[in-house]
Amino acid sequence: MKKPYSEKAMEHFLNPKNMGEIDDADGIGEVGNPKCGDLMTIYIKVKDGTIEDMRFKTLGCAAAIATSDMICEMAKGKKIEEALKITFQDLVDELGSLPAPKVHCADLAQRGLKAAVKSYESKK
Amino acid sequence: MSKKIYLDNASTTPVEKEVLKEMIPYFSEKFGNPSSIHGLGQEAKVAIDKSRKKIANFLGCDSEEVIFTGSATEANNIFIRGVLGSFENPHVITSAIEHDAVLKTVKKSGVDYTVLKVDEDGFVNPEDLKKKIKKETVLVSVMYANNEIGTIEPIKRIGEMIEKENEGRDRKILFHTDAAQAAGYLSCNVDELGVDGLTLSGHKIYGPKGVGVLYKGSSVNMRPIIYGGGQEEGLRSGTYNTPLIVGMAKAVELIKEKNKKEKTEELRDYLIREVLKIKDASLNGPKKSRLPNNTNFSFQGAEGESLVMILDQEGISTSTGSACSSKTLEPSHVLKAIGLKDLQAHSSLRVSLGRKTTKKDLDKFLAVLKEAVERLRKISGR
Known part of the structure; x- marks a missing residue:
């Protein structure tokens, strides 16, 4: 039987590499709702249409933290249009496995990136 | 990894060694059906009678008032649905912090119910409860102690209040408490508490999972919710699970010494x-x-x-x-x-x-x- 959290997901939860803020972020996206307990802020730094740096702050369960970290890893270095194509399924696949009720956390991470891009574009 | 530290004893507890020892012979050796009249069956029946007596001692009630069930959830269901099912147009009161085994059972019962608010520490106020009583009220169910935040409810005071209310009432109100969390540390004497129904769980007190107890006062009339061979005065049909029942009784017996x-x-x-x-x-x-x-x-x-x-x-x-x-x-x-x-x-x-x-x-x-x-x-x- 598969463990509810893959080792990779656990590693991203226990030792996230992309947490924190970007002081001079070009876009900031805030998503989540207190009712389900997950609040996520995504920061992006953009240069020539490419996401140069991406960081997160997340209050939430292990899945929310792991997917936050993973989307930063996957989106960094990509053109914005490419990064926006990352689906929640891509995140889940890359992490290995998440417990079924937690899959919405990957959706949250994807929405976080979208919100950050939106804030970046509104500033342009 | 270093030694495991288990700090989730409100979820479940391990079976105590002495409990397991008492249970083991009843799996393969003394396996008879207590309902059989032959020696093997009677041997198991004696074990169940003795177990019933031990539980009765703990609760301060008669052996006939002890019903063995498959879990505390089942005991709560048997009592609540059993009582509500035997009245026309009944009303039931429970608290907002009950375990789902009570709260959902009440809400799904299809009868008129009131869920009583609690204060910021989780306490039920007996005076507030009194105000919710209606002419139709037949049952009040308030847990003895809460599983999440440990609040010990004033069961005795609620019991006294209900007893007073019942003087001069045509429809007597029955009082039930889920003592699954409380049993390990608090007195469960049913007369002192003033309850007509009380629920115990095996695995919260270092007994086995898959067994519970319902105390049902002898004067309580109720309908069965499970039909079959008529075990437990017809209120909990199903072949007696002798090893689990023996384990439950031993666990109860050990509480005083071990906790x-x-x-x-x-x-x-x-x-x-x-x-x-x-x-x-x-x-x-x-x-x-x-x-x-x-x-x-x-x-x-x-x-x-x-x-x-x-x-x-x-x-x-x-x-x-x-x-x-x-x-x-x-x-x-x-x-x-x-x-x-x-x-x-x-x-x-x-x-x-x-x-x-x-x-x-x-x-x-x-x-x-x-x-x-x-x-x-x-x-x-x-």
Whole structure:
């Protein structure tokens, strides 16, 4: 039987590499709702249409933290249009496995990136 | 990994060695059906009668008033649905912090019901309860002690109030309490408590899982909700599970000797004092009239399930009031009922002590907890 959290997901939860803020972020996206307990802020730094740096702050369960970290890893270095194509399924696949009720956390991470891009574009 | 530290005794407890020893012969050796008239069957019947007597002693009732069930959930269902099903147009009152085995049973019963609010520590006020009584009321069910926040409800006072109300009432009100969490530490004498129904669970008191007890006062009329061979006065049909019943009785018998109330209370108070030294940590539930083995905290900026998982990595088992792992993703109804905001409820951690818990265990837990809270706060930035 598969463990509810893959080792990779656990590693991203226990030792996230992309947490924190970007002081001079070009876009900031805030998503989540207190009712389900997950609040996520995504920061992006953009240069020539490419996401140069991406960081997160997340209050939430292990899945929310792991997917936050993973989307930063996957989106960094990509053109914005490419990064926006990352689906929640891509995140889940890359992490290995998440417990079924937690899959919405990957959706949250994807929405976080979208919100950050939106804030970046509104500033342009 | 170093020694596992189990601090989730409100979820379940291990079967005590003496309990297991008593159970084992009844699986393969003394396996007879207690309903059979041959020697093997009668041998099992004697074991069940003796077990029933032990439970009756603990509850201060007659053996005939003890019904063995498959779980505390089943006992709650048998009593609540059994009573409600035997009245025309009944009304039932329960509290907002009941276990789902009572709360959902009441809500799904299809009859008129009232869910009573509790105060910020989880206490039911008997006077408030009294005001909710109607002409149609036939049943009140309030838990003896809460499983998440340890609140010990004033069962005796509620019992006295109901007894008084019943004078001069045509429709007598029955009083039931779920004592699954309380039994390990509090007196369950049914006369002193003034209850007509009481529920016990095996696995919360170092007995086996899959067995519970329902005390049903001899004067209570109720309908069965399970039909079959007519065991347990027809109220719980199904072949007697002799080993589990024997184990349940032994577990009850050992409570007095094994559960050290004062020592557990001391450890609990030590733990509460130390945890509250952590910045922005708060205690959920009362300081007084609290189960000796229960603590429940919230940590601002750190989510409960994440805490449980980090602690688990270090071999420490705890649980969370957050129901983020369930499908609804709604926080605990108990924490909401005592007025916690959603985020506070999601950042809760229940730490429940047991017979084996030592101060050393708690010190190790505290060290890991502090580190975990700090780490999660860094990640959340809150």
